[in-house]
Amino acid sequence: MSSTDTHGMTDRRHAQMLADVREGLARPQRELPPKYFYDERGSQLFEDITRLPEYYLTRAETEILEARAAAIVEITDARTLVELGAGSATKTRILLRAMRQPGQRVTYMPVDVSEEFLRQTSASIERDFPSLVVQPIVSDIGESLDLPPALEHPVMFAFLGSTIGNFDDPSAIALLQRIRSRMEPRDWLLLGTDLRKDARTIELAYNDCAGVTADFNRNMLSVVNAELGADFDPERFAHHAFYDEHLHRIEMHLVSVGDQRVHIPAVGDFEFEHGESIRTELSCKYDRSAVDRLAAAAGLAVRHWFTDAESRFALSLLGPAT
Ligand code: AVJ
Secondary structure, three states, X not given: OOOEOOOOOEHHHHHHHHHHHHHHHHOOXXXXXXXXXXXXXXXXXXXXXXXXXXXXXXXXXXXHHHHHHHHHHHHHOOOEEEEEOOOOOOOHHHHHHHHOOOOOOOEEEEEEOOHHHHHHHHHHHHHHOXXXXXXXXXXXXXXXXOOOOOOOOOEEEEEOOOHHHXXXXXXXXXXXXHHHHOOOOOOEEEEEEEEOOOHHHHHHHOOOOOOHHHHHHHHHHHHHHHHHOOOOOHHHEEEEEEEEOOOOEEEEXXXXXXXXXXXXXXXXXXXXXXXXXXXXXEEEOEOHHHHXXXXXXXXXXXXXXXXXXXXXXXXXXXXXXX
């Protein structure tokens, strides 16, 4: 395991962030990876986003889970639930409640980059589900899936919230392949995907009236300041989110207000011209055939497809293709 410095941050995370920032800010379209939204404040802001009237995703997915959890548990017969990018695991509780069966041992394995959040989530799940075996795994799923060699099968992998949308297709396929490589014939992947719909509805979800998404977006600069000692002034970057109807994805950017220079120790100085932006997030939107294509490219196949009443969001159950 990696060591921990006085700020409670692991050296490995620090090294990874240095590399990500160095590489991302060197690109013609500057970029910072969305995994860095989620420090304590960012995770709280995201929780706030999920309750906004404009942000339909979480409510739509919860509606599907509530309607289908029993069926999903029956179909999968899972002994282990491996949740990727677990976050606060609010929706997971719906699944875990449905999995509860007397005399049967069930393991919950939340996987997340944020060690701190993982600890909190695991503790609160253990409190509410005393018979559950909780085995948290710290891992950056965009890089690798560091799961223990032996899992109790059937395993249900769950990748909820349309977090897969943060990855462009090649990276999403690579991630699905990593999951596929840990699957046995009777294992399953439960995948949450936001669906294509009118641009206005999607854009509003990322441009809420209360400005919570804007604060969430700017918070990434505070994370980089806190962890790398950079001197970004978050107030001098404007939130910009737009839907690209051809690429079927939201892009979130932070746009420089005025010309400015930012110093990042051990990385360098960066000049931002007025209007120049850093892309902080992609959020891809799907339809059934887009999910089918991603699945097929990773050796998986969609076996069940569930949507909410308004077809805003889909939960699919995928199995190994062969
Ligand atoms: C957690 C990645 C699914 O893309 O909708 C919410 C994050 N960004 N508002 C999304 C997010 C802006 C969210 N995901």
